Amino acid sequence: NAGVMQNPRHLVRRRGQEARLRCSPMKGHSHVYWYRQLPEEGLKFMVYLQKENIIDESGMPKERFSAEFPKEGPSILRIQQVVRGDSAAYFCASSHWGVSETQYFGPGTRLLVL
């Protein structure tokens, strides 16, 4: 059973470009979470999605950031018009159910904005 897959593993963007981060959950998992880890900090929750639904986006910046988890295909975290402060590691996690279920993390996408 493959784990959580994220791609790309590393992404370099110039200021003003768009960044698209992809996450394929573990097989059979229908809950996806995105977290951001800034340098020397812990992970911060961004958004929680189920198939075709955003359940909790309380950690998402109000502008430039969006997330989706379509019926088919991976979950996508999209950052428009990136700025240097968006440089971070973005981790995706998935779980089978939701409450109390272990969240399994992917290897992360490290975004560098020049």
Place this chain on the structure above:
Amino acid sequence: AQSVTQLDSQVPVFEEAPVELRCNYSSSVSVYLFWYVQYPNQGLQLLLKYLSGSTLVKGINGFEAEFNKSQTSFHLRKPSVHISDTAEYFCAVSDQGAQKLVFGQGTRLTINP
């Protein structure tokens, strides 16, 4: 709002020595508690979790943690560490009934030979 405090940002220990990584949380409701380990340039791996029941939880790689409700703590321990335990350790909490994890700042465990 929930918060998690990991009291030590760095913990250096000698190989085969015992170690305790401290974690305190604040929450007004019942919680689930987790410890994750992150090796360099990798994702997080679950070490152990407390949902209910026995307050002493055993995890992988010889780690264990004890839930102390009165002190709102969930300290991680290992009686004898190995070089391979060198990593960053994160304590996390979620409200029962919620899905998102709130993480501490992390503790960098360095094992010296």
